[in-house]
Amino acid sequence: MAVYKRGKIWYVDSYKDGKRVRRKAGFTKKQAELLELKIKTNQLNSVSNVYLEDKMIVEEAINGFFETKLINYTPKGKRAYKTKLTFFLEFTDEIGLRYIEQVTTELIDKYKNYRKINKRTGQENTNATINNDLAVLSKFFDYCINRNYITSNPILKSGYLKRLHRN
Numbered sequence: 001m002a003v004y005k006r007g008k009i010w011y012v013d014s015y016k017d018g019k020r021v022r023r024k025a026g027f028t029k030k031q032a033e034l035l036e037l038k039i040k041t042n043q044l045n046s047v048s049n050v051y052l053e054d055k056m057i058v059e060e061a062i063n064g065f066f067e068t069k070l071i072n073y074t075p076k077g078k079r080a081y082k083t084k085l086t087f088f089l090e091f092t093d094e095i096g097l098r099y100i101e102q103v104t105t106e107l108i109d110k111y112k113n114y115r116k117i118n119k120r121t122g123q124e125n126t127n128a129t130i131n132n133d134l135a136v137l138s139k140f141f142d143y144c145i146n147r148n149y150i151t152s153n154p155i156l157k158s159g160y161l162k163r164l165h166r167n
Helices: 029-045 057-068 075-095 103-115 127-146 154-158
Strands: 002-007 010-016 019-026
Touching: 002 029, 002 075, 002 154, 010 127, 057 075, 057 127, 075 103, 103 127, 103 154, 127 154
Parallel strands: none
Antiparallel strands: 002 010, 010 019
């Protein structure tokens, strides 16, 4: 097993079934060393074929997404992402969902219904607005897959809403 840095990113190399596996660990050596320790522990325990992190809290995952993925975004882009992910965080708080791995396709369908009415204005959101929210969530879930918090993107299974054309 090896911990190394390329550019600004730290990586961990390990071997699984005789094949080399490279994994992004983050921006610090400490993150890489922690990931290496988790991989070693999982290999020793041989619990599963997929290395899943310990249960990740939704809010912590969102904060990690902001810290790592939105670095090069404009302030306006960061604000848009933050707003859309805040809606999702409010939804998870309302239904009592705490961990990111508890998010399912059915929950995403409930979230679509939750977003039909804008909580701030009381007006109905268009399907395009909800689809924009889902696109941001899809990027967030892709980040969670890359970090091994979850194994699949629930947005892809749920799908987007049909866009309605105005007359």
